[in-house]
Amino acid sequence: MSKSSDVIVIGAGAIGCSVAYHLGHRGISARVVDRESIAVRASGKAWAVFTYPPTWIADEHCIRQPSEALEGAPVDISATVPGVSVRDWLFLHASSYDRMPEFAIELAERGGVDIEYCETPSTSLVTEEELEEAGGPQDLVQPHLTAGGVESRWIDGDSLRELFPSLNPAYAGGISHPAGQVEPYRFSLAMAQAAEKLGAEFLQGEVLDFTTRGDRITGVRLASGNELQADAVVLATGPWIGKLSAKLDSPIACRPVFSECLRATMPVDLPLHTLYAGALSILPKKNGEVILATYGAKDFVDRAGFDASLSEETKLAALEGVARVLPALEDATIVEHRGDLLAMAPTPPYQKPVMGPFPGWQNAFVATRFGGDGVCMSPATGEVMAELIDTGRVPLRTRRMFECLAPVSEGR
Numbered sequence: 001m002s003k004s005s006d007v008i009v010i011g012a013g014a015i016g017c018s019v020a021y022h023l024g025h026r027g028i029s030a031r032v033v034d035r036e037s038i039a040v041r042a043s044g045k046a047w048a049v050f051t052y053p054p055t056w057i058a059d060e061h062c063i064r065q066p067s068e069a070l071e072g073a074p075v076d077i078s079a080t081v082p083g084v085s086v087r088d089w090l091f092l093h094a095s096s097y098d099r100m101p102e103f104a105i106e107l108a109e110r111g112g113v114d115i116e117y118c119e120t121p122s123t124s125l126v127t128e129e130e131l132e133e134a135g136g137p138q139d140l141v142q143p144h145l146t147a148g149g150v151e152s153r154w155i156d157g158d159s160l161r162e163l164f165p166s167l168n169p170a171y172a173g174g175i176s177h178p179a180g181q182v183e184p185y186r187f188s189l190a191m192a193q194a195a196e197k198l199g200a201e202f203l204q205g206e207v208l209d210f211t212t213r214g215d216r217i218t219g220v221r222l223a224s225g226n227e228l229q230a231d232a233v234v235l236a237t238g239p240w241i242g243k244l245s246a247k248l249d250s251p252i253a254c255r256p257v258f259s260e261c262l263r264a265t266m267p268v269d270l271p272l273h274t275l276y277a278g279a280l281s282i283l284p285k286k287n288g289e290v291i292l293a294t295y296g297a298k299d300f301v302d303r304a305g306f307d308a309s310l311s312e313e314t315k316l317a318a319l320e321g322v323a324r325v326l327p328a329l330e331d332a333t334i335v336e337h338r339g340d341l342l343a344m345a346p347t348p349p350y351q352k353p354v355m356g357p358f359p360g361w362q363n364a365f366v367a368t369r370f371g372g373d374g375v376c377m378s379p380a381t382g383e384v385m386a387e388l389i390d391t392g393r394v395p396l397r398t399r400r401m402f403e404c405l406a407p408v409s410e411g412r
Ligand SMILES: Cc1cc2nc3c(=O)[nH]c(=O)nc-3n(C[C@H](O)[C@H](O)[C@H](O)COP(=O)(O)OP(=O)(O)OC[C@H]3O[C@@H](n4cnc5c(N)ncnc54)[C@H](O)[C@@H]3O)c2cc1C
Pocket: 010, 011, 012, 013, 014, 015, 016, 033, 034, 035, 036, 037, 038, 039, 040, 041, 042, 043, 044, 045, 046, 047, 048, 049, 050, 205, 206, 207, 208, 236, 237, 238, 239, 240, 244, 259, 260, 261, 338, 339, 340, 341, 342, 367, 368, 369, 370, 371, 372, 373, 374, 375, 376, 377
């Protein structure tokens, strides 16, 4: 692609900002159009955890059967279905995860924003009863080691109580992995500002349709009535992909589900160590706040109408639940209750991104449906999408992944 080309990226979430930044790296300046602003939807509200990649494989949810995924109504954002495995796009997790320490420095230098990256241990708590049932700590850690998680280890109850003195005595310890985290809004903002330094432009506007000639897109039509010329377009619209992709004759199936969490402060900051207790999550952030959330019933609800309203019921369930795990959280002061829509594959809801060349068009591309993990996949997604757009070729090192995530192959 010529360096003077006009690439329009639709959507300024983590994915759109990353694509724009990586295009800039290649000397191609993008115009990013968002109907709202940078990272105002899920990308700015995420927990923004970068999970240790082998845990995706070890995670029991990855082998969940569809009947189980459907049963009991709650949508599990980690669910997948037989024949669909995170292994097929593990590159996006692994490459992004490995790159983060350097990427944080790069973005601070180029984007002028501290994304508040840090490594944090992340522990899934295990009760005495669960430990007994499993046979012992090694039996619980082994599946993670088998999945390649060489840094997964057992942490005993005493060590956890040194960190969290009020931890419920029912917990015997936990399976611990390394993880990374960033501050979500700052992360997308940093990529956007770094992209601007490399020539990108960010515009406000809602894309309603495309102008075309033969099998090429020539531009986008905005709700304002204005048209923007384009040599190529990238659809990075998160859950709003359905209608827009239909304008290009290949509707991409997408199920919007809602996810929410609380941000709180404590009289004394918690240590930077994430705790998961079944459906409950306690995630201390670098700025001293702590994210509190639950994955229980009603937490990931279908929002076919794109309603993004918060649930008081979910808030109370999260507060009650986390205080049972860590009674010190009774002293938490809620500073924010927030959430937004995630883009899932439909029926049963499962995770599988869609990315690559848009079928039937010479110069259209798509990167969407990242479910509950789009922040942690965004660095590598932007990198390989920019390479694809620039060279016109799927990078060989990701050829199978692109085949698997191509919009044509998913058709469900
Ligand atoms: C509570 C919560 C916790 C989460 N925790 C994590 C986590 O720990 N780790 C992780 O990796 N991910 C997490 N996620 C998921 C993550 O936020 C998403 O996967 C990611 O933000 C998706 O990015 P995106 O750019 O694809 O979409 P979005 O952030 O939804 O951005 C899409 C953008 O496109 C714009 N747009 C749509 N249609 C149009 C149009 N027609 N014209 C112009 N603009 C348009 C929208 O305005 C929006 O700004 C979490 C999400 C939530 C809600």
